[in-house]
Amino acid sequence: xxxxxxxxxxESAEEAFYDAMRRGDLDAMMALWADEDxxxxxxxxxxxxxxxxxxxxxxxxxxxxxxxxxxxxxARVHAGGLLAVHSLLERIVAxxxxxxxxxxxxxxxxxxxxxxxxxxxxxxxxPPLEQPGEPPPPSASKLLH
Numbered sequence: 001x002x003x004x005x006x007x008x009x010x011e012s013a014e015e016a017f018y019d020a021m022r023r024g025d026l027d028a029m030m031a032l033w034a035d036e037d038x039x040x041x042x043x044x045x046x047x048x049x050x051x052x053x054x055x056x057x058x059x060x061x062x063x064x065x066x067x068x069x070x071x072x073x074x075a076r077v078h079a080g081g082l083l084a085v086h087s088l089l090e091r092i093v094a095x096x097x098x099x100x101x102x103x104x105x106x107x108x109x110x111x112x113x114x115x116x117x118x119x120x121x122x123x124x125x126x127p128p129l130e131q132p133g134e135p136p137p138p139s140a141s142k143l144l145h
Contacts, residue, residue, distance in 0.1 A: 007032070007117035010084035014072070014109060017120060024067035029059050034112055034119035042124040044105050069093040072107075084111045084118070090125060103128040 007013040013032055020028035033039050033052060041049045041058060049058040062068065075088040086109045093100050106129060110122035 007119065010077075010079060010086065010111040010113075010118045013111055013118040013120060014075075014086055017109065017123070018070060018072050021070055022067045024063035024065075026056070026059055026063055029063075030056055032120045034114060034121045035116075036121065039120070040122050040124070044125045044127050046127070082113045085109070086111070092128075105129065 006016065016028065017032050019025075020032065030052070033055060035052070037051055039050070039052060039055060041055045043049070043058060043062070047058055049055045069092060071091045073089045073091055075086050078085045078087075088107055088109070090105045090107045092103045092105065094103050095101075105125045105127070107125040108122065109120060109124075111118045112121050
């Protein structure tokens with residue numbers, strides 16, 4: 001019996017990444033990452049996690065409050081045989097003292113093709129982008145990822 005890898009494409013790995021983030025599923029999140037020492041995750045708060053142990057710890061902290069209400073949008077994909085880079089916007093609903101607020105972050109996700117299918121080697125998300133006519137977003141907080 002042939003086992004089908006759920007990450008047969010970079011796009012399916014990206015769908016799984018945002019699904020795991022929305023559900024706050026740490027095991028599903030960590031299954032997406034390449035098994036390499038130099039994987040990197042930069043969260044909108046500025047935290048730079050290098051290596052699987054640090055990335056796991058950062059998502060444990062984020063998911064302690066539940067999943068992240070995030071929706072990827074406007075993806076631009078640059079793909080080759082072994083590497084795919086996705087540049088996109090993340091639309092995040094954050095709970096703030098004034099009520100729910102929609103924030104946008106620019107993000108880059110890089111995937112490599114491995115013997116186990118496509119895996120994430122880099123996730124980098126900017127601090128929330130300012131919208132014209134709106135006050136600046138709240139300072140970096142654990143509400144984002």
